[in-house]
Amino acid sequence: MKKTWKKTAAVLTAAAAAFALCGCSGSGSADTANKGSESAGAEKSAEEPTVVEIGVVGEYNAQWDTVNELLAPENIQVKLVKFTDYAAPNRALSDGEIDLNAFQTKTYLETDMAQKGYDLTAIGDTIIAPLAIYNNKDKVSSIEDIKDGDTIAIPNDLTNGGRALKLLEQAGLIECDPEKGFVPTKADITKYNVQIEIMEAESATLANILPDCAAAIINGGNAYTAGLNPTTDSIFTEDVNPDTNTQVPELVNVIAARTEDKDNEVYKKIVEAYQSPEVEKTIEEAYQGAFLCAWEGAGEADAPESEGAESPETEAEAE
Structure with missing residues (x-):
């Protein structure tokens, strides 16, 4: 950042000197300085991650740390927005205050939409949180x-x-x-x-x-x-055994989006990262059976061993 500032300052100084000597021909140098500044700003902007705000309820969020680790190469970052009221995340999603939410069962989502007229869509299965x-x-x-x-x-x-x-x-x-x-x-x-x-x-x-x-x-x-x-x-x-309880599919929690955004490519990458062996391992280790992974393919493959990495802790970042 300091190098860019010094370089720009040098260009502007040179332009000022040329203007003083020639009296009228400094505009080209100023344009060059402006373009250099714009280029530096664009480069900085390109480095900033795409931040996706996801509404959640409760403090069981260690899996999202793993999701962020997996999304880092894609320059995507999940930021959690925490709610204490179950009625709030769908309202916030519908109003555009957040990008996604992940806190509810399919049945809760369908009932809430029917009662309140929200136009939301489940874009990925996550866990079962047994009552x-x-x-x-x-x-x-x-x-x-x-x-x-x-x-x-x-x-x-x-x-x-x-x-x-x-x-x-x-x-x-x-x-x-x-x-x-x-x-x-x-x-x-x-x-x-x-x-x-x-x-x-x-x-x-x-x-x-x-x-x-x-x-x-x-x-x-x-x-x-x-x-x-x-x-x-x-x-x-x-x-929560589907062989003995036919209603188990209704118990599955989901990631929800506004229907107009259901095909968003960034959101698809978030779902893919969540439904990974790495996240499955985090959920199993962090919660000791309190939650069950419920997406298609969960439990079929072991998560790869990480070299020297400890299981991630729950972040206390604002949802």
């Missing part, structure tokens, strides 16, 4: 300990709330109208096998209100952010 029933250890230690009058907290949005009710059904606590499919509401409960009280609350608050309940059904991302792991800390976990 689980987490117990207040001072009150219950298993599903069988839940008794009449106990309160269980669930997410208050339609998609995750319906998914939570289906989980309570899988656990044998309630029965729902089968015609309501994957997203029943409390009004669709046809039978209480245990007379529990179901309390609805914002997803991000469920871990905090767990001490006031017998149990809470918490999204995988929010659970991980609260220091909970569905494989070790829950008393009942969502069935």
Whole structure:
């Protein structure tokens, strides 16, 4: 940068001297200086990466560090934009405040678009974040300990709330109208096998209100952010085996774009980087089973060994 400045200054000085001596012929030299300055600016601009802002919810973002490492040769950089409210990332994407988001299941995306009129498209599968029933250890230690009058907290949005009710059904606590499919509401409960009280609350608050309940059904991302792991800390976990649960495809999280941008080549490279053996290895090592890779081909190949590289840590950069 200093060399460019000195070179430009020298050209301008020479031009000024020529103008002083000749009285009228400095314009050509000034044009040359301007062109040199413009060329230097263009060279600097060419070195700057293409930054893509992606909306996420929660603190499980180590995989994006690996994505950025893979995209570095392409001069593409992912910048995370963090939200705490599940309603915000789709609104921000629709309004053009961010470029992509990666926080929701296919069912959540479809329901949100139907309710709010967003024109968004899923452009790539990412993970499954199993929903689980987490117990207040001072009150219950298993599903069988839940008794009449106990309160269980669930997410208050339609998609995750319906998914939570289906989980309570899988656990044998309630029965729902089968015609309501994957997203029943409390009004669709046809039978209480245990007379529990179901309390609805914002997803991000469920871990905090767990001490006031017998149990809470918490999204995988929010659970991980609260220091909970569905494989070790829950008393009942969502069935994510496609052989025994036909609704597993609805549980897959996706990267979403505005429909008009679904064929953007940079976005395709981001999806390709995410759906790589390197990212799969990061997810397995960083989260110890809390999240499952769900894209086509995941689990079929081992990630290449990196020479002397440690598994990346979660970045605390603003999403």
